[in-house]
Amino acid sequence: MSDPSPAVARAGFPVSRQVLADHVYEALLEWLMDGRLEPGAAVSIDGMARELDVSPTPVREALARLEHTGMVRRVALKGYRVAPVFTREDFAELMEARLSIEPVNAKLACSRMTPEGLDALKRAVEDLKTAPRGGTFAEYRSYLEADERFHQLIAAQANNQFLLAAYNTLGGQIQRFRLFGGVGITDAEQAIAEHQAVLDALTGGDPEKAAEMMVDHVEKVRGRAMADAPED
Amino acid sequence: MSDPSPAVARAGFPVSRQVLADHVYEALLEWLMDGRLEPGAAVSIDGMARELDVSPTPVREALARLEHTGMVRRVALKGYRVAPVFTREDFAELMEARLSIEPVNAKLACSRMTPEGLDALKRAVEDLKTAPRGGTFAEYRSYLEADERFHQLIAAQANNQFLLAAYNTLGGQIQRFRLFGGVGITDAEQAIAEHQAVLDALTGGDPEKAAEMMVDHVEKVRGRAMADAPED
DNA sequence: ATGCCACAAATCCTATAGGAAAGCAGGTGC
DNA sequence: GCACCTGCTTTCCTATAGGATTTGTGGCAT
Structure with missing residues (x-):
């Protein structure tokens, strides 16, 4: 168009x-x-x-x-x-916003998924699994990129320009937090499993399940980050 | 904040x-x-x-x-x-996006409502009721302004900077459609009643009810607009 | 020592000028 | 008649210059 x-x-x-x-x-x-x-x-x-x-x-x-x-x-x-560093409250708000938007994206994406989109998602998860996870930014950069790409692809597959725009306003902040939340990559195995669960639900064509798995993922991300950084 | x-x-x-x-x-x-x-x-x-x-x-x-x-x-x-005029498909996407975001805003706003916020919402609905509704833009301008203000206030009262930002990316488009959707104001009485229902739920402090009324409102807006402009 | 004021440097903000690209009109050749 | 080329106009894009504002510093009075 x-x-x-x-x-x-x-x-x-x-x-x-x-x-x-x-x-x-x-x-x-x-x-x-x-x-x-x-x-x-x-x-x-x-x-x-x-x-x-x-x-x-x-x-x-x-x-x-x-x-x-x-x-x-x-x-x-x-x-x-x-922009200043994320406070604990900022982070809670960001996760609340993600919980409001991303499951909807997942549900819609599931019912509108194209073969190409599914392939791209599979590649993103595969990249997550194979990405190096060293301590320096240069090393885990590709991991963060694949993570962001996974969520971005789901938003795109929802096939709604306005929801995509709304997600994109969050995407940058999510990426920024990943960097300055400060904890590096300590939860790769669990995060990968959660991404895989979302991907499985999408592959299986079950929108409700996909949304549920996305909720589960974001809530667990929130839980881990809150546990990692209790100070502030 | x-x-x-x-x-x-x-x-x-x-x-x-x-x-x-x-x-x-x-x-x-x-x-x-x-x-x-x-x-x-x-x-x-x-x-x-x-x-x-x-x-x-x-x-x-x-x-x-x-x-x-x-x-x-x-x-x-x-x-x-x-930006080019809204197609029927664009409109459907916009309403889908609103249905994803606004009920959540209403629910959160309800549980976090401040007295000042509630007053502002009451004023907005009151302005809707008293606004002139002539055929020219100058006349129904204040009506549109009050409508947009009502939804914007709810998003603000949700007290989440990211959800507010996400809604604002929609808000301009909504306003733009109101103008170029082309049907003027033909549904003021019904729309006012729906806004009042949302306001009542917010006043009553029932988050689920508020979300439900918001869903009802947006769906009815969609139904009326689709009926008014079947061409395209 | 503390508060206040003047001065200087850095920065933002706006206007202006000129090069580069795109759009348009008119003419030429086939 | 149609395609193509040429020159002109409009517009975008970048650089530069200068005024306005903020910030930092030093001196002075209390």
Whole structure:
């Protein structure tokens, strides 16, 4: 429909070209995810422009887009800051929101699943199982990516642009918490089993079961994280 | 929580000052809601700058923020366009999304309702009842505003920043559909009764009932709109 | 020592200028 | 008549400059 597939005109010619602001956006997103930009840190427009060797104009545009994701916050005439670290209460709210949205996505995705979608989900779970789980970010990065991809794919398979948009507003925050929740990957075996259970329900074509397994997964994620980080 | 109430320092001094890009953002939002910018129309950066008598820079920033709301869409090197009209399928998806999110908001709002929140909700319903309902936009504008405010307040009272953000991604689309769904206000009496039923449940402190009434309301809205606009 | 004020540096914000790409019109060749 | 090419206009995109605001620092009075 809105798929801009009209023309992959010639080989080597990007279908949808990017402008400088897009690259800046991706660079900033990467730095936010990497932790190179730490929570609470100021994100100076001029500073980022110098660092990326561009003018402040595209940086300003990229930050304006990033603001709505909740990753950075803006105060007029004062500038942008990386969103502060999650409090225990923030985390509880985030999990509550996930419990409201993700089971619905799972249920709808189950009844509308395409073979391609199912394949992609299987690959995501497979990637979860084979991903390295070392202590440094570079090592468990692919694990986090596969985790996020799994949930994102389910939201996409629900085949509802508005639910997908709603989930995506959470997705970035979930990813951010995974990074700064601080506990690394300590629950991979259990998380993988839970993902597998969701995938099995989806494969089996049982929407209610899929929703139930998703609730189970998110609740257990919440339980483990709450146990890991009781301070605050 | 994110309420910027820290200081109404001195009389006449705006709490959080605005910059030009904020005004441009609000002006564009107003024009989108008014229908002055029709679906599918191009939104030229330079053109808007001329019309608002500012430079293109703040217009560019405002549009970058607007893009994420789904009201406008951007194609690199080609510019921004107002999002196209809702198809019947889009509408069905939007209602499905509302049914997934709003009842949860109502349930949570009910158990966390503050006296101030309840007062605000009562005012919104009262405004709905007293708002003029003429045929022109200027006349039924306040009706639409009260309707949107009612749902927005419930989302806010759920007291979950992430659910609120998720709802807000829908809110703009809902408002946009109300305008371009094209049927004006033909169901005010029924809609008011349904809103009142939700309010009663919230006042009574029965979360399940509140969720149920919200489901009922959204489903009936869907039914009426589907009946009004069977073409497409 | 503490509070206050002036000054300087950094930053945000807006305007302007110019290069690059896209759209459009008109003309030419087949 | 139709396709294609050329030149022009519009628009987007980026860089730069300068005014406005905030922040940090040092000195001064109490």
